[in-house]
């Protein structure tokens with residue numbers, strides 16, 4: 339999680355956080371993306387939270403576009419937004435043969451997107467890391483249609499062993515504070531247990547090296563070697579999925595706006611969305 343550890347203090351005001359992993363080690367990051375979530379658990383949870391079939395999806399901080407083709411399988415349209423120009427170009431290249439996908443250069447704080455024009459804003463390990471991301475949350479709300487969802491996927495630093503390595507590199511990072519922040523902002527939280535699977539130890543090590551300091555990467559490599567049985571190089575990694583649904587109408591005072599499911603708002607007994 340070097341994107342976070344290398345951010346200077348006060349970086350909350352920084353508009354674009356360089357991600358040392360994908361910005362500088364794009365090939366290793368591709369290996370990481372391919373290794374991640376081999377059982378499709380994150381995709382299963384995302385779809386349970388808000389199905390995008392036939393709808394318009396925005397992937398915010400899309401990097402070089404790894405997740406765009408997956409959304410494109412059943413979304414009506416997919417837009418990738420990415421502030422780092424070289425990555426935005428590579429994302430556009432990746433999806434050049436997919437007619438329902440496009441990519442724009444832009445950032446979370448000023449989305450190059452019309453008001454109320456998408457149904458899902460998805461962001462995976464990008465920008466929405468906790469306190470400080472309020473401008474992006476406001477923008478996401480602006481571009482969502484009523485009933486649409488913002489889906490934020492990030493690593494769960496409380497889940498071992500990966501979370502322990504993250505915390506070793508980020509002694510000031512407070513997972514509970516981050517979770518309280520999203521709770522206050524009206525998000526619900528689901529924890530997702532996944533497995534990363536690599537073709538071999540060299541692939542795993544190339545990824546650990548771009549995510550952690552040399553010392554922690556070494557420790558992590560040794561731990562995985564110890565737990566590896568045969569040639570199956572897998573690693574349990576926990577994620578958080580935070581979801582907030584944009585209300586379909588006025589929210590009455592005293593009622594939360596966070597779980598207004600548009601399909602059930604007329605019969606729901608919880609938040610009153612009118």
Ligand SMILES: C[S@@+](CC[C@H](N)C(=O)[O-])C[C@H]1O[C@@H](n2cnc3c(N)ncnc32)[C@H](O)[C@@H]1O
Nearest residue numbers: 353354355357399400401422445446462464465
């Ligand atoms: C760790 S990468 C994840 C990329 C992609 N979501 C993925 O899962 O492959 C984080 C991405 O967030 C982007 N980013 C940094 N600052 C941003 C901002 N202000 N708005 C949107 N994206 C941002 C980075 O350029 C980088 O591509």
